[in-house]
Amino acid sequence: MMKKIRLIDTTLRDGMHAVSHQFSTEDVSAVVKALDDAGVDTIEVSHGDGLGGSSFQYGFSKATEEAYLKAAAGAMTNAKLCVLLLPGIGTHKELEMAANAGAKVVRVATHVTEADIGEQHIKIAKSLGMEAIGFLMMSHMVDVDKIVEQAKLFESYGADAVYVTDSAGAMIPTQITERIAAVKKAVSIPVGHHAHDNMGLAIGNSIAAIQAGADIVDGTCRGAGAGAGNAMTEVLVGVLDKMGYATGIDLYKIMDAADDIVMPRLHRPPMITKESLSIGYAGVYGSFLLHALRAADKFNVDARDILIEMGRRKTVGGQEDMIIDVAYELANRK
Ligand SMILES: CC[C@H](O)CC(=O)C(=O)O
């Protein structure tokens, strides 16, 4: 029997970072229709920083979250609609709105040391009848024991699955293997992995995760996502099939979705560049990329220096405003 790997496509959420949150509701309908038709199990749609992310701090979305979700729900026949929520950026109000608009799954994303701030949202999601997944971000920043502790917290709150997330695309396969294997041993809920390609390892790390026991992996079409992007959904489908795992996704249809539907909508397709590689190397959020490029331009400094300094200061998601401070300081040092 082939093991079934659940593939969650986040082109319309992580991919929002790659288009500065400017997909239209028509884009959402077209991409969801193609993914659903290809057999994708779960499709995530939200602002790149999750529900409530549309703001000065993170960048405004082209449409409201409700309009995106209604467009997605209306274009789906079989897939489950998923949203991302970072407690504090999104609140129970956005979660209720999402459930009413048709979302069946929520990923409650916290910094890897802060699962406790997700307890309330996991419980609210369950009371709304949703599947609730704990999503531990920036898991390269702590050791294995800490990740295990935090994954167990999510399980104790009633999460249906828990993720080890490489937000910065900073880890190498052995680090993924040890983290996933340890979490898998410690919890009895499914374990997922979300990879970024800043160091060219997104597919390799996803394979390492699956071989270490992961049950769920994330992908985006054409790798659309923060930094150098994510593991490509269409590549995962081909590779997993070759490895003898079932995804339930039609390879030709997902290739068509990626090349014909998603690619023309990416004005700046993510790729490994000196800046996105620096994100992986420095271990900072992929979503810092466009902010750092803009600040580098404005203050006439090297974006790599900004990112390396952000890494040295151990900044985490939500500290995008510090990019300006760092650029300003670097410019004054010159
Ligand atoms: C800021 C939210 C973030 O983009 C979530 C995510 O995809 C990650 O941590 O990689």
Ligand SMILES: [Mn+2]
């Ligand atoms: Mn991501």
